[in-house]
Amino acid sequence: MAERRSHRDLRWWIAGAVVFLATFAGMVLVGGVAPDAATAGLSVAAASLVHLVARLFSVAEALARSEAEAVAMAGTGLARSTYRELLEEKRRVLAAIKELDFDHAMGKLSDADHRSIRARYERRAAEVLRALDEPASLHPWARALAETGRIPGEPEGGTAATEPSTPLRACPSCNGANDADARFCKHCGEKLAT
Amino acid sequence: MPISTLGTLAVVLVFLSCIATVAFSVRGVLLRSERWVEAGVQALHATFAAAAFASALLVYAFLVGDTSIQYVAHNGDPAMPVFYKVTAFWGSLDGSLLFWVLLSSLFASLAVAANRHRHRELIPHAVAVLGIITGFFAGLIVFMKNPFEPFLLEVPSKGRGLNPLLQNAYMIVHPPSLYLGYVSMAVPYAFGMAAMITGQVDDAWQRSVRRWVLFSWLFLGVGLVLGGLWAYEELGWGGYWAWDPVENAGLLPWLTCTAFLHSVMVQERRGMLKVWNLVLVIVSFLLTIVGTFLTRSGVVQSVHAFGEDPALAWTFGAFMLVIVVASFGLLVRRLPLLRSRGEMESIVSREFAFLVNNWLFLSAALFVLFATLYPTLREWAGMFVEWAARRWPATFGGIEPPTRVTIGPPFFNHWMRPVGLALLFLTGFGPLVAWRRTTPANLVRQFRMPLVVGSITIAVPAAFGVDSPWGLACFGLCGFTFWTIVQEFVRGVAVRRRNRPQPVWEALLGLFVRARRRYGGYMVHLGVVLMFLGFAGKSYDLERKVTVHPGETVQLGKYEVRHDGLRATTDWQKDMITADLTILRDGEVVAQLHPARWWYFQMPEQPTTEAARYMTIAEDVYAAMQDADMTTGWTRLALFVNPLVNWVWIGFVVMLIGGLVCIGTRREQLTDRVGGGHRG
Numbered sequence: 001m002a003e004r005r006s007h008r009d010l011r012w013w014i015a016g017a018v019v020f021l022a023t024f025a026g027m028v029l030v031g032g033v034a035p036d037a038a039t040a041g042l043s044v045a046a047a048s049l050v051h052l053v054a055r056l057f058s059v060a061e062a063l064a065r066s067e068a069e070a071v072a073m074a075g076t077g078l079a080r081s082t083y084r085e086l087l088e089e090k091r092r093v094l095a096a097i098k099e100l101d102f103d104h105a106m107g108k109l110s111d112a113d114h115r116s117i118r119a120r121y122e123r124r125a126a127e128v129l130r131a132l133d134e135p136a137s138l139h140p141w142a143r144a145l146a147e148t149g150r151i152p153g154e155p156e157g158g159t160a161a162t163e164p165s166t167p168l169r170a171c172p173s174c175n176g177a178n179d180a181d182a183r184f185c186k187h188c189g190e191k192l193a194t
Numbered sequence: 195m196p197i198s199t200l201g202t203l204a205v206v207l208v209f210l211s212c213i214a215t216v217a218f219s220v221r222g223v224l225l226r227s228e229r230w231v232e233a234g235v236q237a238l239h240a241t242f243a244a245a246a247f248a249s250a251l252l253v254y255a256f257l258v259g260d261t262s263i264q265y266v267a268h269n270g271d272p273a274m275p276v277f278y279k280v281t282a283f284w285g286s287l288d289g290s291l292l293f294w295v296l297l298s299s300l301f302a303s304l305a306v307a308a309n310r311h312r313h314r315e316l317i318p319h320a321v322a323v324l325g326i327i328t329g330f331f332a333g334l335i336v337f338m339k340n341p342f343e344p345f346l347l348e349v350p351s352k353g354r355g356l357n358p359l360l361q362n363a364y365m366i367v368h369p370p371s372l373y374l375g376y377v378s379m380a381v382p383y384a385f386g387m388a389a390m391i392t393g394q395v396d397d398a399w400q401r402s403v404r405r406w407v408l409f410s411w412l413f414l415g416v417g418l419v420l421g422g423l424w425a426y427e428e429l430g431w432g433g434y435w436a437w438d439p440v441e442n443a444g445l446l447p448w449l450t451c452t453a454f455l456h457s458v459m460v461q462e463r464r465g466m467l468k469v470w471n472l473v474l475v476i477v478s479f480l481l482t483i484v485g486t487f488l489t490r491s492g493v494v495q496s497v498h499a500f501g502e503d504p505a506l507a508w509t510f511g512a513f514m515l516v517i518v519v520a521s522f523g524l525l526v527r528r529l530p531l532l533r534s535r536g537e538m539e540s541i542v543s544r545e546f547a548f549l550v551n552n553w554l555f556l557s558a559a560l561f562v563l564f565a566t567l568y569p570t571l572r573e574w575a576g577m578f579v580e581w582a583a584r585r586w587p588a589t590f591g592g593i594e595p596p597t598r599v600t601i602g603p604p605f606f607n608h609w610m611r612p613v614g615l616a617l618l619f620l621t622g623f624g625p626l627v628a629w630r631r632t633t634p635a636n637l638v639r640q641f642r643m644p645l646v647v648g649s650i651t652i653a654v655p656a657a658f659g660v661d662s663p664w665g666l667a668c669f670g671l672c673g674f675t676f677w678t679i680v681q682e683f684v685r686g687v688a689v690r691r692r693n694r695p696q697p698v699w700e701a702l703l704g705l706f707v708r709a710r711r712r713y714g715g716y717m718v719h720l721g722v723v724l725m726f727l728g729f730a731g732k733s734y735d736l737e738r739k740v741t742v743h744p745g746e747t748v749q750l751g752k753y754e755v756r757h758d759g760l761r762a763t764t765d766w767q768k769d770m771i772t773a774d775l776t777i778l779r780d781g782e783v784v785a786q787l788h789p790a791r792w793w794y795f796q797m798p799e800q801p802t803t804e805a806a807r808y809m810t811i812a813e814d815v816y817a818a819m820q821d822a823d824m825t826t827g828w829t830r831l832a833l834f835v836n837p838l839v840n841w842v843w844i845g846f847v848v849m850l851i852g853g854l855v856c857i858g859t860r861r862e863q864l865t866d867r868v869g870g871g872h873r874g
Contacts, residue, residue: 052207052246055236061236065229070227070228070231102686103629108627108632109628113628
């Protein structure tokens with residue numbers, strides 16, 4: 001849905017550009033006005049007026065929505081943001097560990113300090129990785145979104161992403177859920193038949 | 195419908211839209227309703243759309259020359275080139291307020307769109323704060339300074355034109371650049387406030403704002419340096435920084451931003467200085483408002499400008515008071531949450547270097563602020579004493595009322611020089627010491643070579659006859675800091691090549707790619723060193739004020755300046771008198787200079803000075819004409835040799851590139867999202 005919204009934003013921008021060109025061309029060709037800076041200025045004003053109307057419409061639209069709908073829209077964002085934030089956190093922690101090692105190699109950190117700070121970051125990295133690998137720790141929608149690109153309850157064939165959903169498979173030894181193409185169980189490490 | 199009516203409607207719409215933004219967001223928070231929160235966000239975007247429409251109308255009014263609008267009549271001129279007609283939009287007070295609102299709502303809209311799904315809980319609060327800030331300026335426009343105000347009685351047929359002093363390439367870029375810097379500080383402030391209101395005072399809000407602070411810092415820097423360059427080329431007194439109140443107003447938030455950019459690293463790494471970082475963001479924002487206030491109300495230059503527009507000044511004063519009370523009130527309430535995780539372990543540590551750096555930056559900002567306002571404060575005190583003496587003659591009758599004094603550049607230079615040099619020292623010292631603590635052996639290893647280089651850079655200029663202790667100290671510290679940066683790069687490359695054999699250039703590039711912030715920061719430091727090299731040159735400059743006739747030659751250090759004659763010319767907007775000077779060195783001609791004086795038809799009583807200079811990497815020969823008599827040919831010239839001055843500009847460009855490296859791109863995160871994981 002976020003994509004849909006950004007597509008709509010893009011449409012408004014395109015509409016603005018079209019209005020600008022149409023006003024400019026109309027005034028020059030039909031109205032017989034000189035194609036000078038003032039005409040361009042007026043066309044910009046016309047385009048921004050269209051943009052303004054679109055924006056006011058968005059406000060009205062947001063208010064006209066029911067609370068449940070608004071929550072549903074926000075929910076996708078929330079789920080997605082949790083997942084994204086985890087990814088970002090992972091990147092940050094790994095980068096911090098690399099930087100720490102680099103500092104140590106350049107002699108700016110004593111061995112003891114290096115060990116203790118690195119241990120702290122490693123713990124954090126482990127937590128993040130586990131959270132990322134553990135679908136249960138995510139909001140159900142986030143899991144569905146991360147795996148299928150759709151949120152549950154959204155009608156099929158809508159304008160949203162229509163990626164086919166990948167079936168999950170259970171691990172024979174621990175019964176944990178794994179991706180269809182997984183070769184090892186991500187919970188217990190057991191080899192899975194391919 | 196006339197443009198003035200339509201425009202007024204548009205600015206009223208901006209104002210209403212701000213109110214709606216705040217109301218929707220607050221309601222959304224109170225009811226915990228996503229619907230109202232979303233409406234608030236959309237209203238914020240609508241505010242920008244309305245501001246864009248109003249701005250487009252004003253620009254159109256200038257282009258078409260609609261002199262029924264007072265602002266256009268006062269600042270527009272049909273004869274001006276299109277470029278100046280567009281920039282006349284922000285050329286004066288009313289329009290610049292609209293420009294403020296345009297930028298403020300644009301940044302608010304961009305920042306909220308970028309963080310909409312990242313920090314959901316912060317968003318409604320940040321939106322409300324941004325709405326209040328934009329709304330304040332929109333309110334000023336609607337109720338006090340409407341740029342669309344029409345003439346009520348008779349309409350003049352021709353505009354007066356943009357102030358000719360502003361019709362200059364630097365002056366076109368300089369004010370909007372400072373403006374961008376000022377206005378973008380509202381975003382970090384709004385997120386900081388949102389963090390305090392929600393109680394989520396961990397590092398999340400900072401991740402959203404670090405780039406904005408960098409952005410603000412960059413644009414303030416560009417604005418300040420362009421202002422300096424303009425002063426150097428246009429004002430003709432041979433220098434670039436005179437501690438002018440309006441320039442100081444731009445320097446103040448720049449100083450606190452710099453402090454924030456450093457101290458935020460301590461919070462990231464050690465979980466310390468949380469309160470301090472919030473204070474810095476609040477103070478920086480406050481100083482941008484103070485800056486806008488100082489430049490717009492005319493309080494500092496003269497008390498008369500203040501008398502002309504007391505309402506605007508009082509409104510600004512009230513707004514600043516609200517910001518101070520609200521921000522610091524919240525901060526005090528959230529103090530328990532802001533306790534730091536780590537503590538200072540040693541004086542010889544990175545944290546401590548950062549802390550000293552912060553104290554210096556903040557005290558420099560406070561000093562400049564106080565010294566800038568001191569003449570005005572004294573004048574107010576004088577007015578108060580006079581009033582009190584009339585009211586209570588018995589008590590106050592005998593007191594001599596304080597009068598306005600002038601605080602000149604020497605005073606500022608006297609106090610700021612040691613602060614600047616201390617900061618330069620920290621620039622070299624900080625990056626080399628370790629976090630937490632540094633062992634003596636390590637200290638020796640890190641600082642042996644920089645100290646040697648620093649000593650050489652003191653000894654060499656001293657041998658060449660530089661005798662100013664400040665100048666020598668500055669050269670020495672430049673050498674010291676320069677070498678620490680070189681050493682960092684050399685060691686970084688060595689470590690990378692040890693980990694994996696690779697060519698030097700690849701390792702160097704790898705440093706910038708992998709540790710962008712750190713090595714971008716070093717580049718900024720390198721720029722600072724080069725700028726200080728330029729400042730150091732000031733310690734052995736040369737100045738001569740002479741009166742010469744055509745044909746005469748004067749000696750200026752190792753140069754000779756020959757006066758070849760005067761020319762009088764006229765173009766569409768001004769009369770010009772130009773002197774032709776030839777610069778000789780050892781009898782050889784090295785350059786022709788043409789300093790001039792221009793009399794604009796609009797303001798013949800205020801001629802402008804057009805300085806001319808012969809630039810080399812080592813020094814400038816700079817000539818400005820102060821007076822000339824066409825009948826006798828005598829010319830009063832101010833001649834300068836400014837050593838190393840161009841390094842100030844070169845250093846700034848290096849600093850700018852370093853800053854851009856720090857801002858960087860978001861490419862890494864994109865690959866993460868697409869690839870679904872971190873590689874390496």
